Structure formats: C-alpha cells, structure tokens
Amino acid sequence: MAFKADKQTIDDLGIFGKIRENSVYGIFNKTMTNGGARILEEMFLHPLSDESKINERGMIIRYFQNKMIIFPFKSDLFDSIEFYLSNTDSRTRISAHEDSLERKFRNVIGTDTEYQLLHKGVLSVIEMVKTLNDFLEKLRSEDIDETYRLQTEAAFEIIKSEAISSCINEKKTTRLSFSQTASYDQNFRYNFREQIIKLLTFIYHLDVYVSVACVSRERGYAFAKALPSGENVFKIENLYHPLIKNPIANSININEKNNMIFLTGANMAGKSTFMKAFGISAFLAHMGFPVPASMMEFSVQNGLFTTINLPDNINMGYSHFYAEVIRVKKVAESIKKSQNMIVIFDELFRGTNVKDAYDATVAVTEAFAANKKCIFIISTHIIEAGETLRDRCDNIFFVNLPTIMVGRKPTYTFKLAEGITSDRHGMVIINNEGILDILKNVKQA
C-alpha cells in the first residue's frame, strides 16, 4: 500500500514548491543525471508505507553516506546513451553486410553522421559498463552493505553475461571497426536492450543515493528508524524546518497514550513552522530519506494529511468555514479507509465566531482523539478549547510555543514547552501604548 499525501498536503509542506530550488525536493535534488532526478521525483511522489522497504533504503543511503561514495560517471555520458537507446527504429540497425565500398567512402569524407552517432552511442555504453564494473568490483572488495550487495548482485550478473562482458575487455579505444560496432549495436539496442536499461536504472538509483547521502552529510541529517505499524510511536529529537535559516530545534515524543498534540501559542510564535517541520520529517522518513533532526523513530503510517495553508480569506466568510468543514470530512473519510494516518490541522475554524469555533474545535478534536491509531497535531488560538479537552480526553499532549515580552516587544523562543499557553500580550501592548489613558483624560464638554 502506498503512503497517501494529497495535493493540499504536498503544497502545505512545500515538498515541490512553486520555486523548485526552495522546496524539500530542491534540497535533495543534487543528482548528476536527468535520470537520477527522475527517480528522485518518483520517490517523492510515492513515499513508502512498508517498514522493511523504508529501512532498506535508509540503510543504503546511510552506507553511501558513511563510505563517502562519489558518483563514478561523467554526467554527459548518459545524455548520449539515452539518445542512443531511444532510437529503436530497426532501419537504423547497422548490419555487417552493409560494409560496402560506398559506406567506407562516405565514412572517409565524413558524411555518414548517422553511423557516427550510433558509433558514439556504442562507445558510451561500453564506457558505462566498464566504469560500472570497476566501481562494483571496488565496492565488493570492501565491506559492502548487505542490502546494497543484493542490488549490486543483479547488476553484476548482467555485466558478466556473455553478451555484455566482452565490453569489459575492450581496450579504451576511441574507435571500433565497423563489424564490431554492428555486433555491439545489435546487442545493446535489440537483443539485450532490457539488460542495458536495467543497468541504467541501477546507475540512476546510485546517482540518487550518492546525492541524497551527500546532502545528508553536508546538512547533518539523521536517519529515521521505521518500526512496524500498529504501535504508534513517533519519537523525534531536535527536529527543525529544513528551509529556514537558523532554525531552532524541538523534540517530541508521541505514543499511543499521547497520540494527539494540542499546540497553542501566539501568532508569530512558530506554530505553523513546527507543524510543517513535523510534516516534512514524517514525509521524508516514509521515503527512507534522512530527516532534519538528530534522532527519529516512528511506526509506519499509511498517510499524511495537513491543513495548514487553507486560503484564509476572511472576506469569504462562511464559505471559508465551509471549506474547512469539508476538509475535516475528507480527512475523516480517509482515516476510515486507511486507518493509520498522521493528521495536522493548523488553526481550525478561524472563519467563524468564537462560540462556533470553540464548539467545533472541541467536538472535532474530541472525536478524533478517540482514535488511538493515528497521530494528530492540532493548533488553535482558542485556549478554552484546550482546557475543556484536558478534562475530557486523556491521550492529548498539550504543548505550546511561548512568547516573552522584552520591554514592549514580544519575542519568541520557538522552543516547545508543556501545557497550554495563556499568553495575553495583546492587552499588554494596548496598555503599553496608553490608549485607555488617553481616553480617560478627556474632559467631557
């Protein structure tokens, strides 16, 4: 089963982002080849929900990171191979019988560009196979990661197969005879095309592993350990948002007894940032990728739903409230279908009056809290809703992001604290400005 994350979630977390560079995908997209970038995108589009697969990928990337493995190919090699292989028109096949005088003549005066291109393609494939062979030999001579060894095995088998192994012994030449070219071409593009493509895919994956490991090493990310689903553990230490400068790290420990986080705090205190950081890490962890944290352990979930940036146009009034209601309904239906989910709601029901917002928040939160299989993070400004929920539910963990007044200016620690915040800096600011005093001293005419 695939890990579910809908468009709203992908947008909320900035996984792909409007500007690719400034997105989570952009952080990891340091691949050398286009094929690698393609594979990376695939991985982002389809996170995993299988514990062993997640850990497998994690192990491989960790192995790459520890070994500091460098991508052994020149990236332009693959442009010519892709181009060469994409030409499957059988009429372009070089056949040895065509080695006529005419062809030789054309070749001498250099007009046979079609042949030149094919010749170059064949040479590129040979170089690829040779480099890969050297690379794998070297890896296998050292202590290779067990999971990755299985993958190399398959690649190795292809290289050692009769049709392809002959390239390895090909001396580093810039020129092959016509008959040689013809026979390689026949193998590469037709007889053993599938094997060549498999090798390519293997290399593209290699590219992704190298680039992700490199990013992880540079940024000091940690590898998340996936636990079997069901136990509902989500433990993360020193989590931060990967796209923010000088982020402040927070730790959180979620388990079956505390599977709902209730977050309060002033507007700028960093609630959304924390929720996004949490969402991004959950997402990356389910891809088997390193996460911006120092330690992470989690039971595998089946999906992630966030509601952070629902267009908050106050002028839309009730229709905005209605949009929120529909969103909640959609999430509830998804939970019903796939059970274990991570659900993040930022500031639910802000498009209505206090009483309704309070009632709705309490009702919806309480109903969700009865579900112990999912993980919920809910933020709100309505502190009273928190007080009520504290009495009614025992599996809610109350945290807040505090505000500290320095003189007249509110400052923020961005550090999670336990409990519900009762920050009332609004009145402090009003009193600081002396507005009420200005009015008190007015003489009545």
Place this chain on the structure above:
Amino acid sequence: MKFAIDRQTLDDLNLLGKYKSNSVFNIFNQTVTRGGESLLEQFFQNPLTDAQAINTRKEVLAFFAKENLSFPFTREEFKLTESYLENSDYRNIALSLFSNSRRYFKKLIANENEYDTLLDGFKGTVSMFKKLKEYVAELSLLSVSNPYHNNVGDALKVLENKKLSWIFEFDQSKEISFRKFAWYDHMMRHTVLTQLKELMVYLNFLDLYISVSNVGAKRGYVYAEALDKQELSINIKGLYHPSVADAVANNLDLNYEKNVLFLTGANMAGKSTLMKSFGISIYLAHMGFPVPAKSMVFNVCNGIYTSINVPDNLNMGYSHFYAEVIRVKKIATEVASGKKLLVIFDELFKGTNVKDAYDATVAITESFSKIHKCAFIVSTHIMEAGIKLKENCPNIAFKYLPSVLKGKIPTYTYILEEGISNDRHGMMIINNEKIIETITCC
C-alpha cells in the same frame, strides 16, 4: 477648520481615485469639462465643516436637480473654446498682427491650415458665448429664490460688460477679412480675456453642479440637512451602499444618549458594507452632496476615521495586531483632542487570539463610549464582547445583521435588527455534514 480624514479612511471608504473603478469620486464624475473635473476633485478633498456652507451648497445642487438642467455645451465645443483662449501670449496688437499674417501667408503659399484652425476657434468661441448669454438669462429667472442666484448674477454682470458687447453683435456666417479677423482675434484673446476666463470658470462650476445633481437625481439620492448644534446627532433613514447592486437599505440613529453602535453578525452578513455606506454618506453629506439614502439629518462633525481594511494577513501575526493597536492609538489621540469625530472600527483585533481580542474590544469600546461628543460604530463577530458591554454601558446601541439558514446554505437579509447576533450556524453545518459521525465510526 479642515475636515479631518486620513489616507486609511479614504482608502477604506474608497472615496477618491479617478482611476479606481467604483470609487465614490467616479460615481459623481460625469463632468464634461476638465476644469469641472478638477473642481470636483477639490470638493472631494475639502469637505466642509460649516453647517451653513453645507446647506448652501446643498440648496444649489438641489436647485439643479429640481430644474433638471443639462450642460449647454458638448465636450468638443467647450474644448475648442478652451484651447483657443488658452493660446493667448499676445502682448500687443502689432505682434498679434504679425503672427496672424504669417499664418495667413502660410495658408496662401503652403496650404497650411493653422489660420483656419484659429478662425474656427474664434467662431466657435463667439457662438458659445452667445449661447451662454441666453442660457444664463434663463437661469437667472429660474433661480430667483435660490442662493445660486448670486452666482448667476455675477456671471450676468460679466456678460453684460460693454467690452464684450461686440461679441454678441458679431455675425459668424459672414466671410471675414484677414485684417478684420486679426483685430477681432486680438480683442478676444487679449482685451477681454480676463472676463472670458471668469466666465469659463463659472462654466466649470456649472458643469460640476449639473453633473453632481444629475447623478443624485438619476440614482434617487437625497440631500442631507446639516444642523449646527453642539450635541452629536446623526439620523439616516434608508441608507445603502452606492456601489453595491440591489443594496438593502437600513436606518441608523446616533446621538448623545446612544453614541455607540455595536454591530454583530456573521462574516458575510454585510457588516462592512453597512459601515462603509455610513462613512460614505457622512462624507458626502459634509460636501453638501446628495447621499444614497431616503433621508438624512446630521450635526456637522470635524472629521471621520475608519479602521476597516487593515490588511488582514494572518501570517503577519503580532505585527498585524500591533498595526491595529497603533491605528487605534492614533484615533484615540484624535478623539481626545476634543474634536467631534465619527469613528468606525470593523472587526477590531481579528489578528490575535480570541481572549485578547475579546478583552481588547471590550476595553477599547468601553473607553471610547464615554466620549459622548463622538460617534462610534464598532463591529465584531465576538458576540461575547457585546454581552459584556451591555452590562456596563447604557449608551451603546446593539444591533446585528442576521443570517438565515436555508437548507444547508446560510443566506443574509442585510437588514439591521435590535440586539446581539446569536447565529450559531457553525455547528449546524458540522452536524449537517455528519462530521462527528464520520470521525467516530473509524
């Protein structure tokens, strides 16, 4: 004293702005002349603070509305005369003669039409002023009992000036010789230029009055009556927003005893629209202009301040709240200076958490309500604040804009009702959608 208003208020009410669609200025800007338009701009920038001046202007406009007059010239006619008179840098007759002969010469040898253009301008000007004289004479008879009679009298005096009499005797249908034309041209653009320019200004005003009164008449606006009492009192019946189609009308009454209107209602219920129409009408009334209402009596104020569209970007968080606080402080300082002001607060402190918003709204509204000289309209969807205020402040009038649930869709009447809104449709929608059931069954 100048009527006090600031940028934020002008923007909130969308008052000025020739290039903004829907601005109140554009509603009234049906002027034919450029001068009329810039006069209208001046009027808009300088509302009056003197009841007598307001009533005078109101009567003038009402006169035009009653007589249903139209501006006697087309845009082209007026422009022709205007540009003809504007090219008037002749110091003396010799120079004028010289440049005209040069033009004439050019026409003869090179077939250039500069001379003809000038001739056309001259003839057009002559016929315009001829027509104007008749028009003004008629206007003079019509306006006998109106303050506008004085303005007409002034214009008539100029028109009857002996220096100008040759214009009205001039026969444009006849061929005119070059020599004669040079002479007339000089007369027109030099000798009597001051008088003519005076008349042009008179025409600009006429254009303005006619255009404004026509807009008022066409839209069925009324002229507000300005009072000059010490005490605050504003009474509007059938008030609506000028740029909302099929706007619903409401009555508003603010006075010394009830100087605060506390408005509640759901987001789409029309709170902002009502507050804006109130602000716009007050502003127009202070210009002596017709207002979108059935009737209006008001005591002259010294200014108006609103806080309606303070940019409501929630992501800005505290800085938005702070911006609102600063705005309130500015208004408080103005109120404390002893002016008679009108203050409109829409959804105060919506950028912060409910507790703060509640506390702040109660504290601020209570303090403001003590100032009986000024009128306040405060809106909020924190109904709870209204209930608290009801205990302590007898001088607050509580009204709300209701919403009615039709099936699952809330609809709005846009008609003010007494009391504090009690609409709780949020939970109803949640129940309709069976949200809680959906959540719990899994």
